[in-house]
Amino acid sequence: MAKGTILTDLKKARRSGEPVRVSREIDCADRLNAYVVGIGRKWALLHTISDQLHLDGYSAVRLRDIEHATRSGWKGSTMTHHALILRGEHPQPLAGIDLDSTTGLITTLTKAFPLMAVYIERIDPDVCYIGRARGITRKKRLRLQEIGPAADWALTCSSDKTTDITRIDVGGGYIDALHAVGGDPPEC
Template sequence: MAIFPPVPRLLDAALRAETVVRVERVDGASRDGRVLALGRRWVLLAQLADIGHPDGITALRLRDIDHVTPAPLSQRASAHHVNWPPDAPAVDLDSTRAMLASLLTADTLVGIECIDEPGQRWYGLPHALRRRHLDLWELSPQCTWHATESSWRLSSLAEVAIGDRYGTTLGSLAAEPPLAPADSRWAHETDPSRADGGA
């Protein structure tokens, strides 16, 4: 049986070498991208899709990553893009709560994936970050807003994506959300400096 180096060490090497890698989760999902930042519990990627097209920024939970391997074709394709990869935002990747609090704002359309529901991604606007849950005003694939917010356990989150092409298109076709971002609890209560601990 092959023995693979620990995932954080491979991600750190990719961060230092500025190389594109393929990150494979334990559920079989994979993402190509450039490592922008690495923390104790999450890694931040400038994601590539369809052989080298920029596709936003995604945070992946380290414990759900199975393999990290070079992605030479995406590496070659990405060399043709101007102003890519983007600069790493100031994100605290040492806990789930801190990552969400520092990455998201009340008007950030975010896509989330859960490790126990592979192949599914939900989009919405952050509404509240509670002790163990993330509340979203969810946006359906038909570009309509749910009437009430949905709640997601922090411990179930495996991936958090912003600025991806699908989500950007979805948001551009949607009507105004049920609650203006300025009125969201997120805008008034979420303080990255207090987002300690968590999953």
């Protein structure tokens, strides 16, 4: 699909307030069922819908990676939308999130949320790194202090090129649970 058409579809979905299924041009990348709550020059912000039909945090995905973002092909979109409304769940935009640059996105998400999940799906589609962003180096590498699945903090920071990042999640149930159990990280 042409990139202009995708941007039009994203804007239409944001205006309509209806959920979409977002497919990306990355082998083995998850399809995301979500509401479009923000669009910038480089990133789109989605309020994601869990498999249990609850709003479950946010995903920022690169615009250039999006292949489709429409309700067509997702037969359950209307039912999902109605179920969320009946439960009193409504998509919420996030104020002050910079979707125009990767550095700005990471910086503003770090101020709004204690942890983030970082995906580098073109390199390894099966892994995400969860932790606290500790800044971006001059060589455009994200320093991330990771938290493990047992809510244990690494004492050093990992580093990935910001150009390799394809998706960033914040505020979801699993990420919030890790923070609740692991607390804030020690300095690295």
